[in-house]
Amino acid sequence: xxxxxxxxxxxxxxxxxxxxxxxxxxxxxxxxxxxxxxxxxxxxxxxxxxxxxxxxxxxxxxxxxxxxxxxxxxxxxxxxxxxxxxxxxxxxxxxxxxxxxxxxxxxxxxxxxxxxxxxxxxxxxxxxxxxxxxxxxxxxxxxxxxxxxxxxxxxxxxxxxxxxxxxxxxxxxxxxxxxxxxxxxxxxxxxxxxxxxxxxxxxxxxxxxxxxxxxxxxxxxxxxxxxxxxxxxxxxxxxxxxxxxxxxxxxxxxxxxxxxxxxxxxxxxxxxxxxxxxxxxxxxxxxxxxxxxxxxxxxxxxxxxxxxxxxxxxxxxxxxxxxxxxxxxxxxxxxxxxxxxxxxxxxxxxxxxxxxxxxxxxxxxxxxxxxxxxxxxxxxxxxxxxxxxxxxxxxxxxxxxxxxxxxxxxxxxxxxxxxxxxxxxxxxxxxxxxxx
RNA sequence: GCGGUCAUAGCUCAGUUGGUUAGAGCACAAGAUUGUGAAUCUUGGGGUCGCGGGUUCGAGUCCCGUUGGCCGCCCCA
Numbered sequence: 353x354x355x356x357x358x359x360x361x362x363x364x365x366x367x368x369x370x371x372x373x374x375x376x377x378x379x380x381x382x383x384x385x386x387x388x389x390x391x392x393x394x395x396x397x398x399x400x401x402x403x404x405x406x407x408x409x410x411x412x413x414x415x416x417x418x419x420x421x422x423x424x425x426x427x428x429x430x431x432x433x434x435x436x437x438x439x440x441x442x443x444x445x446x447x448x449x450x451x452x453x454x455x456x457x458x459x460x461x462x463x464x465x466x467x468x469x470x471x472x473x474x475x476x477x478x479x480x481x482x483x484x485x486x487x488x489x490x491x492x493x494x495x496x497x498x499x500x501x502x503x504x505x506x507x508x509x510x511x512x513x514x515x516x517x518x519x520x521x522x523x524x525x526x527x528x529x530x531x532x533x534x535x536x537x538x539x540x541x542x543x544x545x546x547x548x549x550x551x552x553x554x555x556x557x558x559x560x561x562x563x564x565x566x567x568x569x570x571x572x573x574x575x576x577x578x579x580x581x582x583x584x585x586x587x588x589x590x591x592x593x594x595x596x597x598x599x600x601x602x603x604x605x606x607x608x609x610x611x612x613x614x615x616x617x618x619x620x621x622x623x624x625x626x627x628x629x630x631x632x633x634x635x636x637x638x639x640x641x642x643x644x645x646x647x648x649x650x651x652x653x654x655x656x657x658x659x660x661x662x663x664x665x666x667x668x669x670x671x672x673x674x675x676x677x678x679x680x681x682x683x684x685x686x687x688x689x690x691x692x693x694x695x696x697x698x699x700x701x702x703x704x705x706x707x708x709x710x711x712x713x714x715x716x717x718x719x720x721x722x723x724x725x726x727x728x729x730x731x732x733x734x735x736x737x738x739x740x741x742x743x744x745x746x747x748x749x750x751x752x753x754x755x756x757x758x759x760x761x762x763x764x765x766x767x768x769x770x771x772x773x774x775x776x777x778x779x780x781x782x783x784x785x786x787x788x
Numbered sequence: 789g790c791g792g793u794c795a796u797a798g799c800u801c802a803g804u805u806g807g808u809u810a811g812a813g814c815a816c817a818a819g820a821u822u823g824u825g826a827a828u829c830u831u832g833g834g835g836u837c838g839c840g841g842g843u844u845c846g847a848g849u850c851c852c853g854u855u856g857g858c859c860g861c862c863c864c865a
Contacts (some may be wrong), residue, residue, distance in 0.1 A: 432865095466858090
């Protein structure tokens with residue numbers, strides 16, 4: 353047993369594991385680029401205060417934080433949002449709008465391990481700054497959908513629940529609740545799915561007994577699962593903000609429909625995301641079977657850039673993690689088998705043959721071809737087996753017979769045909785094979 | 789931070805009421821085999837049985853602690 357092991361919650365990426373992670377990150381990157389998002393990055397280590405300013409002092413318990421040698425309180429980044437707000441805020445006036453940015457990076461949280469959650473993970477973060485209307489949500493939800501469809505997942509495999517904190521505010525205000533009572537009620541709504549009526553305990557403890565009529569109305573609202581039901585609910589309510597908001601909803605749902613994404617999206621007012629900094633539409637992606645933790649989450653946070661010291665700048669974004677996405681792909685058999693196959697495997701006789709082979713091997717490699725060969729002298733039979741096992745398309749055979757004739761034997765490993773070419777034409781023959 | 793459960797070779801596991809030098813399959817390596825592909829046979833390397841303590845003539849096995857994994861709670865940006 354090895355003396356040292358990786359820290360709890362951290363993963364080692366052996367080549368097979370790394371190939372899976374790379375597969376996920378590569379497709380995310382390609383997808384984000386297809387949507388016109390620009391990639392950025394920033395330090396993994398940030399001032400602790402950045403996260404406290406966004407989430408409150410309590411977050412420190414969930415952070416990898418420490419004091420550096422200069423006496424600075426620092427933390428490994430647990431999320432990208434504060435960092436990207438810092439970046440955008442610092443240059444907001446110089447950046448072309450809309451600002452569509454994404455990042456793929458590693459994040460760290462000091463938490464207890466569970467299925468789908470460790471202390472280090474990779475996320476795609478995508479954000480749009482400077483666009484106050486639902487056009488930004490259309491773009492981001494479409495990107496989120498495609499970030500999963502790119503792997504072959506379909507509406508059978510996952511869906512997105514769409515909700516709106518603004519509507520909750522308007523609704524609860526229309527019912528006569530003030531600001532702090534609204535926030536407390538939203539916490540209860542967030543927990544209702546999990547705890548049922550017990551979710552209201554916190555509200556009751558803070559504000560006294562819950563009026564039966566009010567509770568019934570809240571329960572009715574959080575069970576709304578369609579835009580039609582939403583409109584009907586508001587038909588009888590008086591509010592000056594509602595018509596504009598319902599128009600936003602129409603624009604958002606209309607845009608998603610035009611992109612053919614309606615089958616992925618379900619209106620669900622039961623989602624509010626407990627995070628206080630969300631200010632409008634919020635959305636979460638889940639697997640259809642409901643067996644995994646959330647795949648992705650996001651929403652609008654129009655106040656955060658300013659709160660973190662930048663100018664007032666509307667923003668909406670989401671993040672999707674590699675762990676749950678990977679679990680879902682494994683579940684559905686959509687994780688490919690990755691083989692690190694060379695293009696060419698060389699079968700080599702004795703020392704003289706080896707010297708001849710080396711010249712071609714290096715030249716082919718310099719031209720970008722993947723070439724491998726046995727490092728030690730090995731029986732021919734084993735070399736052919738190794739060539740087949742390697743997954744290479746071609747075997748180049750440098751034996752004493754070929755050397756004497758001044759040729760190289762080229763074996764096509766897929767159909768087992770062989771032919772001989774003069775030594776000085778071997779590289780060209782390989783090039784022609786792969787360009788054909 | 790709390791609770792449950794587990795820990796034997798690189799992997800999957802066996803190991804009897806506590807009893808000789810802890811086993812198998814797979815994987816890896818060498819050979820049979822210096823000229824042709826998933827085969828066969830032989831052989832080999834690999835373990836202080838997670839770690840520490842206790843009970844015992846004797847512990848992989850029983851007890852306590854600890855570390856780590858898995859599952860759940862809290863939390864989940």
